Amino acid sequence: MELSKTNLNSLSLLKKIPKSVHQELLSLVFGVLLQQVDETEIEKSQTLKQIDSTLLKEVYSGLITIIIQAIKANLNEKSLAHFLKDTNSPTEFVGLLSTAYGKTFQKIRETHLETTGFYLKRLISINWRMDYIIKSNKIEQIDKPVYFIDLNLQKKDGQIEKLKFSCDTNQLQDLVTTLKDAVLAKKTQK
Amino acid sequence: MVIIYFNNEQKEDLQFLQELSFEVGSKIVQVSIDFFKGNYNPKLLQNVSTKLNLPQLKVERCVYALSYLFTESSKLSLSKSDFLESVNAISPTKEIEECLLESYQKNREEMRRILSEMSLKLPSIDSLQWRLDVQISSRRTSNEAKPVYLLKLKTSDNRTVWFQADYNELESMTNQLEIALKESKSQHYKRIKKYIK
Numbered sequence: 001m002e003l004s005k006t007n008l009n010s011l012s013l014l015k016k017i018p019k020s021v022h023q024e025l026l027s028l029v030f031g032v033l034l035q036q037v038d039e040t041e042i043e044k045s046q047t048l049k050q051i052d053s054t055l056l057k058e059v060y061s062g063l064i065t066i067i068i069q070a071i072k073a074n075l076n077e078k079s080l081a082h083f084l085k086d087t088n089s090p091t092e093f094v095g096l097l098s099t100a101y102g103k104t105f106q107k108i109r110e111t112h113l114e115t116t117g118f119y120l121k122r123l124i125s126i127n128w129r130m131d132y133i134i135k136s137n138k139i140e141q142i143d144k145p146v147y148f149i150d151l152n153l154q155k156k157d158g159q160i161e162k163l164k165f166s167c168d169t170n171q172l173q174d175l176v177t178t179l180k181d182a183v184l185a186k187k188t189q190k
Numbered sequence: 191m192v193i194i195y196f197n198n199e200q201k202e203d204l205q206f207l208q209e210l211s212f213e214v215g216s217k218i219v220q221v222s223i224d225f226f227k228g229n230y231n232p233k234l235l236q237n238v239s240t241k242l243n244l245p246q247l248k249v250e251r252c253v254y255a256l257s258y259l260f261t262e263s264s265k266l267s268l269s270k271s272d273f274l275e276s277v278n279a280i281s282p283t284k285e286i287e288e289c290l291l292e293s294y295q296k297n298r299e300e301m302r303r304i305l306s307e308m309s310l311k312l313p314s315i316d317s318l319q320w321r322l323d324v325q326i327s328s329r330r331t332s333n334e335a336k337p338v339y340l341l342k343l344k345t346s347d348n349r350t351v352w353f354q355a356d357y358n359e360l361e362s363m364t365n366q367l368e369i370a371l372k373e374s375k376s377q378h379y380k381r382i383k384k385y386i387k
Contacts, residue, residue, distance in 0.1 A: 120340065122354055123359045132379075143386065145374055167314050171315055182364075183361050186357050
């Protein structure tokens with residue numbers, strides 16, 4: 001895993017930050033990576049205000065870079081902890097970081113990297129079912145057909161995701177027409 | 191023949207309509223239709239009751255009872271005669287009866303539409319967009335020409351799913367869905383439809 005010297009140094013800078021603040025900093029970093037928290041929260045945080053802002057910026061950017069590079073290299077929790085041991089960072093922090101990394105690794109990979117990467121889920125198979133709706137507890141005499149469509153998509157790691165949706169006859173007709181156009185496009189090209 | 195039954199409380203609330211003049215009564219009916227459509231405004235109820243010089247609680251309960259009447263009759267799709275039979279339970283004046291029937295007939299379709307939106311359903315498909323690309327090379331292979339379809343599916347719960355498919359998969363998906371569509375024109379379906387009616 002290649003990291004610039006400044007990034008590696010940023011972890012050793014953590015020694016200048018009081019321990020009580022470490023956890024807050026870590027949760028903000030992972031919050032940003034999981035896209036649950038906006039970066040501006042870091043400026044708003046009361047606990048982090050006590051830290052010199054240049055120092056904070058260096059440590060923050062160093063942490064983000066390390067985590068993303070680690071995810072890209074597919075490091076697991078132990079390998080990351082091992083790697084960090086050589087970087088002169090406080091051991092307690094390394095422990096906290098690795099645990100948080102292990103918990104959120106999959107999710108960050110999915111939300112960030114796979115959407116910007118080039119592997120999309122592949123369509124494997126399709127299942128369908130046609131029902132006739134008679135009534136519900138809210139409304140009676142519906143008397144309409146409905147289709148349930150089930151798509152099986154395979155992710156890069158082999159896991160299968162099911163995508164379910166319903167449609168009525170008109171929507172299905174539109175769908176079939178769109179797909180037929182798509183199929184025809186390839187036939188006319190070759 | 192389907193009729194709606196009112197419990198005693200509701201009957202009492204609806205009897206309240208009798209005591210009012212036609213204009214006032216029709217205003218209250220209008221309020222209950224709006225109430226059903228989702229325009230519930232407690233201030234409006236207050237204004238209406240003070241303007242008409244009526245106790246607010248009674249007006250409110252009458253509006254609720256009327257909403258029940260309209261909800262059930264739309265749900266069951268009552269015919270004119272069934273509706274009038276149900277309304278007869280509170281022995282309304284001719285004018286009130288006509289006013290209720292007119293409101294029901296005018297608003298029935300919309301009320302049924304609102305009810306079906308509230309019913310149980312799976313997210314439905316909004317749109318499917320596709321793009322045909324040719325994959326030229328990747329990290330592991332180079333100098334190939336593989337056609338790849340990129341697809342974007344949007345569903346009514348605001349989910350967008352991106353996926354890819356190659357030509358064979360797309361063709362088989364199209365074939366399957368065409369078969370599904372043909373089912374709606376099949377003999378079996380027509381038979382079921384006839385029997386359920």
